[in-house]
Amino acid sequence: MDVLIPMMAAAIRSGTPVLYAVLGEILAERSGVMNLGLEGVMLVGAFAGFSVTQSAGDPYLGLAAAFCAGALLTSVHAFLCITFGGNQVVSGLALSMLGGGMSAMMGRGHIGETINGLMPFKFPILGDIPLIGPVFFSHDAMVYASYLLTAFLCFFIFRTRPGMNLRAVGENPRAADAMGISVSRVRYTFTLIGGGLSGAAGGYLSVVYTQMWVEGMTAGRGWIAIALVIFGIWRPLRAMFGCYLFGGVYALQMRMQAAGTSIPAPMLLMLPYLMTLAVLTFISVRKGRGMLPGAPASLGNPFRREERE
Amino acid sequence: MRTGHSPPLVSMSGVDKIFFGMYANKGVDFDLESGEVHALLGENGAGKTTLMNILAGIYSPDAGTIYAGGREVSFRSPRDAISAGIGMVHQHFMLAPVLTVWENMILGQDGVPFVLDRRRTVSQIKELSERYALSVDPEARVTSLSIGEQQRVEILKMLYRGTKVLILDEPTSVLTPQEARDFFAAVRMMTAAGHGIVLISHKIDEILSAAGRMTVLRRGERVGTIAARDADKETLAEMMVGRALRHFPKRRAEAPGPPVLSCRGINLKGGGDSKPLSDVTFELREKEILGVAGVAGNSQGELCEVLAGIRRADSGEMILRERSVAGLGAREFIELGISYIPIDRKGVGLVPNMNLCENVALKRYWRKPAAYGKVLIDWEYIAALTGELVGSYGVQTLSLESPVRLLSGGNLQKLMLARELSGSPSVILAMHPVWGLDVGAAEFVHERLTEERDRGAGVLLVSEDLDELLDMSDRIMVMSRGRIMGVIERPDAVSKEWIGLMMAGVPAEKAV
Numbered sequence: 001m002d003v004l005i006p007m008m009a010a011a012i013r014s015g016t017p018v019l020y021a022v023l024g025e026i027l028a029e030r031s032g033v034m035n036l037g038l039e040g041v042m043l044v045g046a047f048a049g050f051s052v053t054q055s056a057g058d059p060y061l062g063l064a065a066a067f068c069a070g071a072l073l074t075s076v077h078a079f080l081c082i083t084f085g086g087n088q089v090v091s092g093l094a095l096s097m098l099g100g101g102m103s104a105m106m107g108r109g110h111i112g113e114t115i116n117g118l119m120p121f122k123f124p125i126l127g128d129i130p131l132i133g134p135v136f137f138s139h140d141a142m143v144y145a146s147y148l149l150t151a152f153l154c155f156f157i158f159r160t161r162p163g164m165n166l167r168a169v170g171e172n173p174r175a176a177d178a179m180g181i182s183v184s185r186v187r188y189t190f191t192l193i194g195g196g197l198s199g200a201a202g203g204y205l206s207v208v209y210t211q212m213w214v215e216g217m218t219a220g221r222g223w224i225a226i227a228l229v230i231f232g233i234w235r236p237l238r239a240m241f242g243c244y245l246f247g248g249v250y251a252l253q254m255r256m257q258a259a260g261t262s263i264p265a266p267m268l269l270m271l272p273y274l275m276t277l278a279v280l281t282f283i284s285v286r287k288g289r290g291m292l293p294g295a296p297a298s299l300g301n302p303f304r305r306e307e308r309e
Numbered sequence: 310m311r312t313g314h315s316p317p318l319v320s321m322s323g324v325d326k327i328f329f330g331m332y333a334n335k336g337v338d339f340d341l342e343s344g345e346v347h348a349l350l351g352e353n354g355a356g357k358t359t360l361m362n363i364l365a366g367i368y369s370p371d372a373g374t375i376y377a378g379g380r381e382v383s384f385r386s387p388r389d390a391i392s393a394g395i396g397m398v399h400q401h402f403m404l405a406p407v408l409t410v411w412e413n414m415i416l417g418q419d420g421v422p423f424v425l426d427r428r429r430t431v432s433q434i435k436e437l438s439e440r441y442a443l444s445v446d447p448e449a450r451v452t453s454l455s456i457g458e459q460q461r462v463e464i465l466k467m468l469y470r471g472t473k474v475l476i477l478d479e480p481t482s483v484l485t486p487q488e489a490r491d492f493f494a495a496v497r498m499m500t501a502a503g504h505g506i507v508l509i510s511h512k513i514d515e516i517l518s519a520a521g522r523m524t525v526l527r528r529g530e531r532v533g534t535i536a537a538r539d540a541d542k543e544t545l546a547e548m549m550v551g552r553a554l555r556h557f558p559k560r561r562a563e564a565p566g567p568p569v570l571s572c573r574g575i576n577l578k579g580g581g582d583s584k585p586l587s588d589v590t591f592e593l594r595e596k597e598i599l600g601v602a603g604v605a606g607n608s609q610g611e612l613c614e615v616l617a618g619i620r621r622a623d624s625g626e627m628i629l630r631e632r633s634v635a636g637l638g639a640r641e642f643i644e645l646g647i648s649y650i651p652i653d654r655k656g657v658g659l660v661p662n663m664n665l666c667e668n669v670a671l672k673r674y675w676r677k678p679a680a681y682g683k684v685l686i687d688w689e690y691i692a693a694l695t696g697e698l699v700g701s702y703g704v705q706t707l708s709l710e711s712p713v714r715l716l717s718g719g720n721l722q723k724l725m726l727a728r729e730l731s732g733s734p735s736v737i738l739a740m741h742p743v744w745g746l747d748v749g750a751a752e753f754v755h756e757r758l759t760e761e762r763d764r765g766a767g768v769l770l771v772s773e774d775l776d777e778l779l780d781m782s783d784r785i786m787v788m789s790r791g792r793i794m795g796v797i798e799r800p801d802a803v804s805k806e807w808i809g810l811m812m813a814g815v816p817a818e819k820a821v
Binding site for chain 2: 161164172175
């Protein structure tokens, strides 16, 4: 127990930045827009969060800046893919490199600088429950907010009018359009919110998780997030589970490094990514047997009303 | 029907629509009264659907005016059209498949609360579906519904939104004869309730019995509008085609030969995009056309793919000329003389961005005489062959080097037919071979298939058009949900109703 509880708490802490990015990507992909640029968006968010927290001294302001920076960078992708019907894969990859480069350039003089970020606090009442308290309610405000956000998105996507519009646009934009829903408005809205959440995910890394700026500090989490969206079959709750699984393996390898195993560190660093690959393989096998629903049907396809089929 | 007092529900005048410099509609006038069925007739590509897409707010016209309820309107989106009381049921349904029926109904509607009210919506839908005898389960997911049910959802969706004008695009093409009868009963209820209905169709018979007036389009222009009482089949057909129809005489096979392809107990698990086949057993004989009747999406495509060697059956025997071929790949099937004309010409049949020669080479590039050895292709031979095929099938193309995506639908089909029928195949699998073709091209395809049959090939002809099958086939096999419901030995001796029941899933013995 003494080992397990801190491990599980660490799993949640390291799963949370990925969770924000995953929730954002679920919204974007549900509308039919795939954003492969998450890695870049997260990096830009991470730097924006770091630098605003450093200069303004307020971590919440930093996180808000991370959200805005993520949405701003994603607007390039949205404009290319929605307004111009460009190729989402190409645009997403470009975004990933653009974000990586931009954040590296702006952060050149700041590498290794630390900030006073967001601190954890025990959540009143719930934090005193044995087992559950230390695992789930001994974190910072962003972790608590992510619980609420996940629950809200489950409700929002499946039970509300805008959620239904979102699903319809991602499944059959032609039908949604024929029913008077503005496909591009829905796509813009959720792609930008998705980008914002990815930016906030990056912000969590710099403002909360490490409280410093390191170039390329996302270390592939943006790509993992894209895989976890598939693992979560575009459902927030399942995706949350996937994020904590990833976080758990990440926390485990940290522990093992600290404990000084004979396994070389790079091998251990590969663990979370290997797990993601294994999980994806498992998912595709099950999907091939028709046991799981697939991606939103129009994912990746631009929509133009007057295009003849 | 014409009251003379109230203005028509809608009227369009002088409507033009231009696609890529070509007129899809040119100066078309059209109007619809309350309580009438106004049919829109024409061949494929005549501009019927385009005209109605304009009325439904999907396309915007390049010229012309539209009046709804006596006022000039200009729709910027389908939503505008729906709020003006005009709704369209498309040939390809506009439903979101993973959503439930009730969710699809309220999709995009004004006044839907932020948190959806399932109970109230479901009860409203039930009431509406009882009133118009359009039965459907409001809580079902659209993916789980049959095509006929999905069509009812589409119609209900428009009624739910209070549209007075319903545009139905080729509504009966996906229905069995019985379902079509129920459908027309619902249409009569709607017109009795004061709705106006536009029926887009190319089936003259059903139009003559259902519509009050009919407007014929040809090459985007209006040929004329006539009342049902002044219309007859020949006149309408001539108006559609622009010339008197030449009926090519039906020729039955003299005497079919021995079985060329026999299948026993073929099973295929469904799942994903594919539908199942269960216990499919039949024989295709030399010198016969075996028609395959069935409503779209009853595993006809899967059957053809199994027979072409593209898809592997999970169990069952396939014997081609006394040789077991189950488990062989598509290339072996080609070598054994099985030709496949798929429905998806640009996807499975031809490679759109490759030129005519390359597409012709696809079926033979790996062996003599099209190849020198294992690696080098004899392009001169291929070009000569392609030139010959293009000449004898009359494919209209700029050159043999142009990509086939530039060919029109009819020319694409001719090229595919030329490729598949060259080299005297012993089995021809033809799926909807005249789909989307004009009457002249369709006749040509039918004649070529008949010639191949007379030469000695066994032809499997899959079609949703029962009349085409009755015209062409020596025997008809009926499929429903991946099963063979029965084989009709003498198609001219049975009623369409009987075949319809079998298409709906009633076994031959019981469908009397």
